[in-house]
Amino acid sequence: MKKILKRIYMILILFLLYAPIATLIVLSFNSSKSRAKWGGFTLDWYSSLFQNNEIMEAFYTTLLVALLAAAIATLIGTLAAIGIHAMGKKARTIFTGITNIPMLNSEIVMGVSLMLLFIILRIRLGFSTILLAHITFDIPYVILNVLPKMKQTDRNVYEAALDLGATPFYAFRKTILPDIMPGISSGFLLSFTMSLDDFVITYFTKGPGVDTLSTKIYSEVRKGIKPEIYALSTILFVSVMLLLLLINLAPSKESPKELEKDSRYLAKTGHRRIFTRHMVIGRLVPGLLIVVLAAGGIYYGGKTTAAGQNQVIVYNWGEYIDPDVLTQFEEETGIHVIYEEYETNEIMYPKIKAGAVAYDCVCPSDYMIQKMIDNDLLQKIDFDNVPNIKNIGEIYEKASQAFDPTNEYSIPYCWGTMGILYNTKMVDEPVTSWKILWDSKYKDSILMQDSVRDAFCVALKYLGYSANTTNMQELQEAKDLLIAQKPLVQAYVIDQVRDKMIGNEAALGVIYSGEAIYTARENPDLAYVVPDEGSNVWFDSWVIPKNAPHKENAEKFLNFLCRPDIALKNFEYITYSTPNVAAQQLIEDPDIRDSQVAFPDDATLERCETYSYLGADAEEIYNDLWNEVKSS
Amino acid sequence: MKNKLIDLVNITKSYDGVTILDDLNLYIRENEFLTLLGPSGCGKTTTLRIMGGFEHPDSGKVLFDGKDITELPPNKRQLNTVFQKYALFPHMSVAENIAFGLKIRNKPQAYINDKIRYALKLVNMDGAENRYPASLSGGQQQRVAIARAIVNEPKVLLLDEPLGALDLKLRQDMQYELMRLKNELGITFVYVTHDQEEALTMSDTIVVMNQGYIQQVGTPEDIYNEPQNAFVADFIGDSNILDGRMIQDKLVEILGVKFPCVDTGFGENRPVDVVIRPEDVELVKPEDGQLTGRVTSLIFKGVHYEMEVRANGFDWLVHSTRLQEVGSEVGITVDPFNIQIMNKPESTDEEAVPVGE
Numbered sequence: 001m002k003k004i005l006k007r008i009y010m011i012l013i014l015f016l017l018y019a020p021i022a023t024l025i026v027l028s029f030n031s032s033k034s035r036a037k038w039g040g041f042t043l044d045w046y047s048s049l050f051q052n053n054e055i056m057e058a059f060y061t062t063l064l065v066a067l068l069a070a071a072i073a074t075l076i077g078t079l080a081a082i083g084i085h086a087m088g089k090k091a092r093t094i095f096t097g098i099t100n101i102p103m104l105n106s107e108i109v110m111g112v113s114l115m116l117l118f119i120i121l122r123i124r125l126g127f128s129t130i131l132l133a134h135i136t137f138d139i140p141y142v143i144l145n146v147l148p149k150m151k152q153t154d155r156n157v158y159e160a161a162l163d164l165g166a167t168p169f170y171a172f173r174k175t176i177l178p179d180i181m182p183g184i185s186s187g188f189l190l191s192f193t194m195s196l197d198d199f200v201i202t203y204f205t206k207g208p209g210v211d212t213l214s215t216k217i218y219s220e221v222r223k224g225i226k227p228e229i230y231a232l233s234t235i236l237f238v239s240v241m242l243l244l245l246l247i248n249l250a251p252s253k254e255s256p257k258e259l260e261k262d263s264r265y266l267a268k269t270g271h272r273r274i275f276t277r278h279m280v281i282g283r284l285v286p287g288l289l290i291v292v293l294a295a296g297g298i299y300y301g302g303k304t305t306a307a308g309q310n311q312v313i314v315y316n317w318g319e320y321i322d323p324d325v326l327t328q329f330e331e332e333t334g335i336h337v338i339y340e341e342y343e344t345n346e347i348m349y350p351k352i353k354a355g356a357v358a359y360d361c362v363c364p365s366d367y368m369i370q371k372m373i374d375n376d377l378l379q380k381i382d383f384d385n386v387p388n389i390k391n392i393g394e395i396y397e398k399a400s401q402a403f404d405p406t407n408e409y410s411i412p413y414c415w416g417t418m419g420i421l422y423n424t425k426m427v428d429e430p431v432t433s434w435k436i437l438w439d440s441k442y443k444d445s446i447l448m449q450d451s452v453r454d455a456f457c458v459a460l461k462y463l464g465y466s467a468n469t470t471n472m473q474e475l476q477e478a479k480d481l482l483i484a485q486k487p488l489v490q491a492y493v494i495d496q497v498r499d500k501m502i503g504n505e506a507a508l509g510v511i512y513s514g515e516a517i518y519t520a521r522e523n524p525d526l527a528y529v530v531p532d533e534g535s536n537v538w539f540d541s542w543v544i545p546k547n548a549p550h551k552e553n554a555e556k557f558l559n560f561l562c563r564p565d566i567a568l569k570n571f572e573y574i575t576y577s578t579p580n581v582a583a584q585q586l587i588e589d590p591d592i593r594d595s596q597v598a599f600p601d602d603a604t605l606e607r608c609e610t611y612s613y614l615g616a617d618a619e620e621i622y623n624d625l626w627n628e629v630k631s632s
Numbered sequence: 633m634k635n636k637l638i639d640l641v642n643i644t645k646s647y648d649g650v651t652i653l654d655d656l657n658l659y660i661r662e663n664e665f666l667t668l669l670g671p672s673g674c675g676k677t678t679t680l681r682i683m684g685g686f687e688h689p690d691s692g693k694v695l696f697d698g699k700d701i702t703e704l705p706p707n708k709r710q711l712n713t714v715f716q717k718y719a720l721f722p723h724m725s726v727a728e729n730i731a732f733g734l735k736i737r738n739k740p741q742a743y744i745n746d747k748i749r750y751a752l753k754l755v756n757m758d759g760a761e762n763r764y765p766a767s768l769s770g771g772q773q774q775r776v777a778i779a780r781a782i783v784n785e786p787k788v789l790l791l792d793e794p795l796g797a798l799d800l801k802l803r804q805d806m807q808y809e810l811m812r813l814k815n816e817l818g819i820t821f822v823y824v825t826h827d828q829e830e831a832l833t834m835s836d837t838i839v840v841m842n843q844g845y846i847q848q849v850g851t852p853e854d855i856y857n858e859p860q861n862a863f864v865a866d867f868i869g870d871s872n873i874l875d876g877r878m879i880q881d882k883l884v885e886i887l888g889v890k891f892p893c894v895d896t897g898f899g900e901n902r903p904v905d906v907v908i909r910p911e912d913v914e915l916v917k918p919e920d921g922q923l924t925g926r927v928t929s930l931i932f933k934g935v936h937y938e939m940e941v942r943a944n945g946f947d948w949l950v951h952s953t954r955l956q957e958v959g960s961e962v963g964i965t966v967d968p969f970n971i972q973i974m975n976k977p978e979s980t981d982e983e984a985v986p987v988g989e
Contacts, residue, residue: 159715161732162685162705163684164733168705174732
């Protein structure tokens, strides 16, 4: 009975440990893309993995960084351990402590501080900074592995070698090195593994266009993890497993039994026996290292000579460009595009501000552009190089003046309005005013945006004030109004407005025009209107940062984006309104081309205003008031 | 007189502010078996390591055959060391261990093979070429370590407590082996040990050290029979060391009793240290003794009995082949030749007397 319990316990633990990996392996052979369904066995993901250049490149970078960092760290760390070992007791304790700290330190602190250091030293973030960072955090692991082995070495053995005429280096190689070799190789393997799966530090120290597997997978998560990643993870898991098995199953050279066998073999044949473990650590690993480095050198060398300095580094929102557009640009101009994505303005801003990475063009939102101009982070665009600017509608240029008063810094890329989406089956009356959101008839059928500026915009506009007001009295009024509205509101949400409205779960919802185009297609009963009191209009526009290294290429790229056929492609991919009038006319579907939702008339647009950057104090007031509303 | 092969001149060495050797002077003659003897921490190993080149003296010079080798690293010195814990190369076979030094000197393989066979034969380890150190016993490992050193034909072999880790029987066997080797090879041995018996057995010359100072240099007989101070007397064999007063030449008062002796020149009425070896204390009938006492303990030691006799307030250590029961009353006499008189040190500092040349 006890035996059975023991066995069950062990099986349970093994199950808990390996269930996730087993799931992953199974999914890598699943022909259905769905994670919940088994669609039959397939090797397609493996073959498409090897055809996916981006993943293979990231995989290669990961391997190269891990091998190089581990090798260099092993060298430095071993020398350090030898040095520390030779120190006096007090100094040794201090230094061991100092070298241990980076291991205990939080990774994010390490990542940020390394990034700051690189910026201060004016090292451009890229492959080399990732490598330097990895070497830095690998060294303590090597020291940790080598130092105890160093302590076990017999100083007399080293001295005996010297005594017999060996030079210090030869004596070290023949006596100490074989003794500490297990520590060195476990230090190397540990460093290699640490580098292989590091995410946080890599994320902070990487530059545009360079990705390791972890950062690549992270950026893929937004779009949903592809089954190729399962296949890749399976391959990684199996290779690590095989390596471990090889090392552990090989006979250890130190056991007396093996030594006896060894001497018998030596007596019989005059040759030493060759050990599997020695083969793996002594031959296989360095061999692999050399092969990968050579291949990588040729690969990278080829790539950089092809691209050379003729490149443009683009920093854009996720899913905010048609990938074909990038390929087409590269083909037409021969300029290599290095493309990076961000999720929010607030993630993008500090990167530009710190100057850690020099981007050629970035696509921030209106208020952020204002902030960047105020902080002198942008340079004027030379519009002589962007003749296609003529395709951008004048009304949008004018609206942009709210955040770029002279129209010298930005080129509008996407825009939209905020308005009311309503279900024509549930709302009989014509919707023209924000007032309807305070109509008790629609109690529990109203959806509000769960966002401070959007919520206050609705109330302020209804009251006839500016959505950018900092007047305390006006804000108090708006707050009271929002509190009064609260009993009628079904929910304060962001993304769910779309789904709830499609599912006829609410009659009225505050929503952005880009979403409205999509919902109207899914549920023909839904209509979108920008109320007469006016609303918010937003812009995402291209700008060129002050430290852009390839300004001319950036202008070529922006000119390309302003070409009507390209703008149309992007509009169809992104579905947000394009300010490119020429592209608007190219839209084939008349329902969309003439849609008041996608392209409201100038009069509507003129009633709307963009959000301005209000400064930290005003932001705090807004947040405090919003908290009062939500907690009332 | 053979010439000086190694000459240590005014050597001083300290670690972390603690002085280990203070102005030490010592020479080793060619073909001599010299032993550095002393308790642990006396500086004997440091002295050896300075000769080997593993330690650098703070001041002073090391001369080898008249040439200054103080700055020469160990791999350039014409001497080889046998370490206390053998220090064999664990990853190499016995043959590879022995060939190590020869390979560095680029000797031809045939010569190396001959040497390996010769050296193994010399240390009675024929046929052990392909064994590994871990599969050898302590004594065998030590023999290999010695073989590894001597194949290089050094002028001097330095041995740092080479038998310290072996058991008694093996140690005694190895002592004879070493003496035989020394005679066959005809090279100089510098031997470090804390075992006075080992030193007495093997050496031509013994250097007794304590607290970084040389206490006495001499032949084993000199050291044993004529210790120059209480430390040497105490360290070399068991001794009865007593406070005495020199009444006049050839007469010393111990424990209130006047003993005739053979020493002269200590002045009159001077306090002195008196050394009497336990085997020189004769037990006689109470009425025949110079003083009388009672046996307080008795241990059978094989060749003799070891007894303690309390007489005149002092516990006398006595070695005798004749048994006296515990509690029995005995008389004690000492032959005048067996009474060793030494000057009392005037302060504790002087207890360690540097012996200059």
